[in-house]
Amino acid sequence: MNHLYRCVRHQTVLLLSGLLLLCSGLTHAQMTTVTGTIIDGVSNQPLPFANVVFVGSTIGTTTSERGTYTLAATGSFTKITFSFIGYKSITRTITPGATQQINIKLESDSQLLNEVVIRSGKRERYRNKNNPAVELIRNVISHKEQNQIEHYNYVSYEEYDKLQFSLSSLSAKVSERKIFQKYQFLLANRDTTTLPGKSLLPIYLEEKVTDSYFRKSPQKEKTIIKAKKRVDFGQYFDNNGLSLYLNRMYSKVDIYSNSIFLMTNQFLSPIATTAPTFYQYFLSDTIQVGTTKLVGLTFVPRNGTDMLFQGKMYVTLDSNYAVQRINLSINPKINLNWVRDMQIRLQFEQNTDGKYFLSKSDLLADFGITKGKGGGIFGQRTLSYKNYKTNEPQSDEFYSGQPQVVEAGAATKSEQFWVENRHDTLSSAESKIYANIDSLKRMPSFRRTMEALTFVVAGYKSFGAFEIGPANTFYSFNPVEGFRLRLGGRTTPELSKRYYAETYAAYGFKDQRWKYFLSGTYSLNNKTIYQFPQNYIRASFQRDTKIPGQELQFVQEDNFLLSFKRGVNDKWLYNDTWRIDYVHEFENHFSYSIGFKNWQQAPAGALKFKREDDNENTPSPTVTTSEFSLETRWAPNEQFYQGKIYRVPIVGRYPVYTLRFATGIKGLLNSQYNYQNLTGTISKRFMLSQLGYSNVTVQGGYIFGQVPFPLLNIHRANQTYAYQLNSYNLMNFLEFVSDHYASISIDHSFNGFFFNKIPLFKKLKWREAVSFKALYGGLRSQNDPQQNPSLYQFPTDAFGVPYTYTLNKTPYIEASAGVANVLKFFRIDLVKRLNYLDHPNVSQWGIRARATFDF
Known part of the structure; x- marks a missing residue:
């Protein structure tokens, strides 16, 4: 969803910034320019917001809080008028095509009440009391x-x-x-x-x-x-x-x-x-x-x-x-x-x-x-x-x-x-x-220019009913696949508003395997599937690699920029996933989705599925599950950035509630496990006026039944150098697993409230940001491989040192302090990991950055 939000912002930025660049070098024609100050004729105090207009036209301006003005325009203007409510208007003759200064004293109109205002010669300190x-x-x-x-x-x-x-x-x-x-x-x-x-x-x-x-x-x-x-x-x-x-x-x-x-x-x-x-x-x-x-x-x-x-x-x-x-x-x-x-x-x-x-x-x-x-x-x-x-x-x-x-x-x-x-x-x-x-x-030159800009900014090349992209996934690399090439695309509403298809094919030159994805969607309400309210059914199959615990709607691992990662990143999965989903939204912004997924996971890279009594030569088996799911979501008064081929929710002041229940059925299509997984999330933006705003997310989950570690909650970590709002930025991939957990994430932007009082920071127009994330969880004995030899053991590194842990009785905590609006486009955070520092290959401090676009 984050990349969809960037798409709509990128298109808007493309229009606004492109137009700014287009006209930034254009010159001015010769103009008639008048400047000056307007003051009260009695008190000699400046008159803010007085009106200044070229006579015979609608060209005008108002004075600043200091009573100053500048009025300029092309044309043969010979007179200018000054007016302010409660004062007599004045008209002056001016020279066309010249720059001149005219200072004006406006006299009170008879419409004024007979009141006398006495001001001392020395300016008194401003006070609210008795004011x-x-x-x-x-x-x-x-x-x-x-x-x-x-x-x-x-x-x-x-x-x-x-x-x-x-x-x-x-x-x-x-x-x-x-x-x-x-x-x-x-x-x-x-x-x-x-x-x-x-x-x-x-x-x-x-x-x-x-x-x-x-x-x-x-x-x-x-x-x-x-x-x-x-x-x-x-x-x-x-x-x-x-x-x-x-x-x-x-x-x-x-x-x-x-x-x-x-x-x-x-x-x-x-x-x-x-x-x-x-x-x-x-x-x-x-x-x-x-x-x-x-x-x-x-x-x-x-x-x-x-x-x-x-x-x-x-x-x-x-x-x-x-x-x-x-x-x-x-x-x-x-x-x-x-x-x-x-x-x-x-x-x-x-x-x-x-x-x-x-x-x-x-x-x-x-x-x-x-x-x-x-x-x-x-x-x-x-x-x-x-x-x-x-x-x-x-x-x-x-x-x-x-x-x-x-x-x-x-x-x-x-x-x-x-x-x-x-x-x-x-x-x-x-x-x-x-x-x-x-x-x-309709002009061919305009169409060619816009097609090129759309591909560069949005990453898609349109051919009418079908478009190819996104461009940032054409090339990437990782330790399992090595050099990876991918090509994909999707249909657009120009082909049909009822039927949609999306596909891609990728090849890893190190593992020499093909990966691919294919989905088909049918809209049940004869509207584009991206338009509110949605009502569609979708079927898909995906064969691809994945980092355990990383959901692709949050992180696209074949995005080129995310190929650069810190630390050890050699434990991956090969996935074969069959899905069918039905999504139905209502006018009151309540929605539900019903889904079925058959998911086969096989270890890739250094990851192994091994039981305690397995020897080194025992091949790693696969984990297969068949899962039914029901998810409900309520987002009161939610609005969207609505596009032809995407939509993005606008963060508002109302909370968003999500509840998801999934159950695995043993024996169905080779499924190996019975379990139930319940997850609930509440997110809300708190607007704090001059102190900025806070994005707060509270989440909790519980798994019923006995499952191996690939089916536990593998908490979302981030080993890239990009700051991710929905991940733990100093947690390693696969570092923590739980079968029950609760978490809170607070990300607050002060919008420069403090930096604006510091001379250098004020000039740079930097803005402050802080975040706090805490994760509390645990693992019941029935899902602990140390107490159940029949379960797959937690991963270890090449020397047998544990790589995956439980949270015990201490929550994982990290916090960050950041500077936003750097060069008007970037936020840079200094992240501090506060505990579990004895784990291997962890960093206590880290610097992360993300691109932003704000006014």
Whole structure:
């Protein structure tokens, strides 16, 4: 599953990083540039988030928390206007095509209340105590519950969702280059109004119109997608996975939530319960809008490197203490990769009952490889809401079934429907994106380029109905097979959505044996087998090598990078495995699978199956079992990165429960043993706001019956140099076996909370990570070969020294401290093994690394 997760991230990284590289060297055309500072005309204090706009255009910007601004764009602009709520607007004449500085003092408008603010000449130390701004924000915090839709028994509304991405900083000279002559239809479609000072080339657009319903008790949500439309890049990108990944990066912003998830990171809301501990607040102005009195609050982080916002909000002074409008931005010093700038603007409108509901949300982010003004990617997600209705109940049947429903024909709505139902009209550039990308993906040069990039990044070469790969398994090596070559592939939904096949063949030049795999899958619900909810039956046969205790869904041993291992690695298995499995998922994210497996294991390399009374010349027999299994899994509210030929669960805040029971039947298809194996797992991510997050997994298992060591729980070890989250990184292969065990794994990321306070680490933008793993288990006497000579003896090395052990009464423990975000792509851990240090060939310390991609 881990390699599938990397596939979807790699495809997204391919699109984003490739586009960044494409435009990073492009130059700017001549621009009109205006810079300066805007201050209060009376107090001479800077005015953050004041508006600056070229007259006669929609090109504008807002001032920083220091009141500074820079506005630049191509065009013959002769006037610029400055405005801020509660102040009189000012217009100034400018010189087109020149760089100039204009500083402005804004005078209070008559709309301001007659209040006097007295400031001393000496700046006082900031305190929460007796601070009217903090007292006001505490009122906002205490009234949060009544200002959320959860306050009502029933709420419904219509939502329009638009997500758009563009290449930024594209010069008009680009289209004149010979290499881009074929792409004039695409390059000419520029937007110079959305992002002041930058020319944007729209490349992705996604729209949805939905009806959303909420019920308080019992709490249920229902979303009906009435229409959806998005750019389709064809087979070269996973359009479903790309859409979900981008929507998760640009998550919906709920200012009343304690934590706001953006760009794979958590930001503390300025009105979170603990916000006064991390933010500083300042009263800025008081205004009257209609009959509503609003107070302006400016907020900044106490520490500019924490995952916090800076900005300004307007709060009502009625009984609601509600946020009426808020602008959020991030400090450039924040430990956030690739993001040059991010702006969030939320607007609220008063409902008929006096409460304030979100009417519009606008999230803008500018990405780039460097912090400079080179090429990059600009993304914007705009959500608007209307037709709020409260306390209009729906039937219980309405809320049953899947929480999100797509109406029939939602993806084929006419252009007339979109014209009538969009809350905002598309810009001229946005309206051409769909047709331009359709034309682009039909161009042979584009197809050839994308096929090459897909093979390099994802490892598969597509031939339509069939694809070959993965490339990283074509060549590998190990002590048993020596030099190993493998070639395989799988069918795609282009061949059939009901029938799927996957196969590979491999040959080891040292053992001179062929290995192969073949599977066939039939979908019972006429959906791709990778789409939720799954309902399929699969049959397969595999003849291959395997390290005892290593499950291939966690580690692919013929991955070239995993061929490099530490220590002794000469005890392997030859496996012949027949399987048939039935998988059925339900809309409530409960699933079960029923399986049958006939498994023949033969020792390979230095591994031997020997009883106590066997001599050296006694050939090693095989271990054959026939096993029925039942596995149940419940993952409440689980979401997936959904692709055409894979899907990957998204780690959320809800726990995932798994229970598996397997029973071996002696005498069935030469099976030699009767036994029962019960395993249970609970995993959950705990979000700790400014302190990061912890991934916690608790697991336990018990084997009933008497079995030889190849059928015991051989605990998952790792002898590679890669840090593996699901393995014990300083445990040797086959080192520990149990017939009953319990384990806990905690992996915590601080997201740079501490390093951001250390000057050098802050500059490097490193992030801290720690982990702890403990395994407690044991072996009953009936499964101990020292007490039962009829069982196969535990493996030993060439000198007769024991190689495999039980855990006795002491748990195996290891811990690590790591540095993540090294060069923005790597995590490096120093791992410490805390006990069982007297075992042969073990290391007390180790350095392990893994590739990551986070914002």
